[in-house]
Structures are given as structure tokens and as C-alpha cells.
Amino acid sequence: MAPGFNLSPTALGDGFRLESFPEIGSTNALALQRAAEGDPGKLWLVTGHQTGGRGRRGRPWEGRPGNLAATLLLRPKVELARAASLGFVAALALHDALEAVMPRSRFAIAPDGGNLAGGGRFALKWPNDVLGDGAKLSGILLETSGAGTGDLAVAIGIGVNVVDHPRETPYPATDLAALGVACSAADLFFALSDAFVDNLRLWRGGDDLAAVRDKWLGSAAGLGSDIAVDTGGRIVRGVFETIDADCHLVIREANGHMTKVAAGDVHFGAVASVKNLKANV
Known part of the structure; x- marks a missing residue:
């Protein structure tokens, strides 16, 4: 086990376990391997240097030494569709862990024109990013094996830019050091392991999505602002109205129609109004 990484007393008391590594290819891949080997779940796999990480739609996640890569393996007894809401729990x-390691500042402005919630430094970008002062700080990736309520395994991968961030990205990115916080990957993980216990209890085995939705909306980036979502088949533009009971994005289009989006890439503010979206981001 790599030195420095520890579970919080709350996580230990709730039966979570930890494996940590100085370096690893992919924490998600190892979590799914552990599931195939029969691991019962509640297992954290964590490193300060991930060399083969990946994001949504197979995109590479660029890991830098000193950043955090962590995956929580869970075996929830829920349907696959309900398990997808664990991304919002994560x-x-x-968000709670970041607030614990760096208190809110009074003002924050998103560089792409999106609104941050409550004047805080951290905001949640649908469906799976966490922003710091409007720039991408973290990404979350859920991967599953099994399809039924008896054999489902969910690997919840969380990558956080702690000490460095990639520069050549289609979206502005940042890291905790650039935001002025002296925090190690181990410090952040300790807070994350603690916060995950509380938020899993809020989820209540998938029975309380309303509570998860309400809390998520309280820190949502871009709520009420112009938005464009590339769904892969078409680009939906309008105003970010809310997320629905299933945590799908709800967009009010120019004609007043409310469109629900289950998955897609989100752009806020001035970028959302660019007609040729893919060519400009």
C-alpha cells in the first residue's frame, strides 16, 4: 500500500476498505478486475499517479504525478438504470470534500460565461464534472459489469487535478494548487472517503434520488443560463432549466419546448451560442 493514503474513521467504521498504489494504469480497470474476482465491494483503489486513465466516450484522462485518481467499487442491489445516479452521488x-479542504471564497466567475452556484469556488457541471472557479477540476466516470440486481458491480472513478492540469484541452482546466490551496492527493482522498459515506446514506440505496437531485441543484453550474449540449446525434440549445427526477438535464429551447437529455457534452455561456459548436471548442 502506498504511504499517505488513509480512509477516514467514518469510512472505516462503515466497512470501507482501501488499496493504494504509488502508480497504476487505471484504478477503474483494477476495480472491475476485483469485481470479476468476487470482491464484495465498498473497496477504494487509489493512487497519486495514474498512467492509463480514461474519461467519458473512451477519451484519455491525462494523469500527472501528485494528482488524485480514485475508484470506489460498489455492488449495489439496484437496477442498472438506477445505479447510474451514483455519478451524482460521487x-x-x-464537492463536499473540496469544500472541506478549501473554504468558499465570496466571488467566483466562470471564464466561459456560465454561472457558478452560490458564489462558491466549486460547482457541479452536468453530468460528471466538478469545476473550480469555472474551469474543469475533476472528472467522474462510472463503469459497470453485470446487468441484474444480484451481480451488478459499479466502478466509480474520480480524477482530480491536485497539483497540475493539462493545458491543451477543449475546455478551460485548473488544479487545486492553481486555485491557491496547499492540499495533497492524500489529504483530498481522506476528505472524499468521509464525504462519500454521508452522500451514500443520502442516496439510500437508490431510493432517495429526490434528495440527491435537490442537493446537486444547490451547487449546479450554469443553472438558468444559456446552454448547448452535444448529444452525439444533434446539438440541443436553450436555457438550463433543471434536472428531472431521474437526473436528466432539462433544457428550455427557444420555442419553449422542454427537452430532456440523458447524456451529452455540455457548453455554457458564449460558447453555447456558437453555431458550429464542434469547430469552436
Whole structure:
């Protein structure tokens, strides 16, 4: 086990376990391997240097030494569709952990024109990013194996830019050091393991999505502002109205129609109004 990483007393008391590594290819890949080997879940796999991480739609996640890569393996007894809401639980837990290691500042402005919630430094970008002062700080990736309520395994991967961030990205990115916080990957993980316990209890085994939705909306980036979502088939533009009971994005289009989006890439503010979206981001 790599030195420095520890579970919080709350996490230990709730039966979570930890494996940590100085360096690893992919914490998500190892979590799914552990699931195939029969691991019962509630297992954290964590490193300060991930060399083969990946994001949504197979995109590479660029890991830098000193950043945090962590995956929580869970075996929830829920349907696959309900398990997808664990991504929102993870975002809430990470938001709480970030607030624990760096208090809110009074003002924050998103560089792409999106509104941050409550004047805080951290905001949740649907469906799976956490922003710091409007720039991408973290990404969350859920991967599953099994399909039924008896054999489902969910790997919840969380990557956080702690000491460095990639520069050549289609979206502005940042890291905790750039935001002025002297925090190690181990410090952040300790807070994350603690916050995850509380937010899983809020989720109540998938029975209280309303509570998760309400808390997520309280820290949502871009709520009420112009938004464009590339769904892969078309680009939906309008105003970010809310997320629905299933945590799908709800957009009020120019004609007043409310469109629900289950998955897609989100752009706020001035970028959302660019007609040729893919060519300009």
C-alpha cells in the first residue's frame, strides 16, 4: 500500500476498505478486475499517479504525478438504470470534500460565461464534472459489469487535478494548487472517503434520488443560463432549466419546448451560442 493514503474513521467504521498504489494504469480497470474476482465491494483503489486513465466516450484522462485518481467499487442491489445516479452521488461527495479542504471564497466567475452556484469556488457541471472557479477540476466516470440486481458491480472513478492540469484541452482546466490551496492527493482522498459515506446514506440505496437531485441543484453550474449540449446525434440549445427526477438535464429551447437529455457534452455561456459548436471548442 502506498504511504499517505488513509480512509477516514467514518469510512472505516462503515466497512470501507482501501488499496493504494504509488502508480497504476487505471484504478477503474483494477476495480472491475476485483469485481470479476468476487470482491464484495465498498473497496477504494487509489493512487497519486495514474498512467492509463480514461474519461467519458473512451477519451484519455491525462494523469500527472501528485494528482488524485480514485475508484470506489460498489455492488449495489439496484437496477442498472438506477445505479447510474451514483455519478451524482460521487459529484456531491467530491464537492463536499473540496469544500472541506478549501473554504468558499465570496466571488467566483466562470471564464466561459456560465454561472457558478452560490458564489462558491466549486460547482457541479452536468453530468460528471466538478469545476473550480469555472474551469474543469475533476472528472467522474462510472463503469459497470453485470446487468441484474444480484451481480451488478459499479466502478466509480474520480480524477482530480491536485497539483497540475493539462493545458491543451477543449475546455478551460485548473488544479487545486492553481486555485491557491496547499492540499495533497492524500489529504483530498481522506476528505472524499468521509464525504462519500454521508452522500451514500443520502442516496439510500437508490431510493432517495429526490434528495440527491435537490442537493446537486444547490451547487449546479450554469443553472438558468444559456446552454448547448452535444448529444452525439444533434446539438440541443436553450436555457438550463433543471434536472428531472431521474437526473436528466432539462433544457428550455427557444420555442419553449422542454427537452430532456440523458447524456451529452455540455457548453455554457458564449460558447453555447456558437453555431458550429464542434469547430469552436
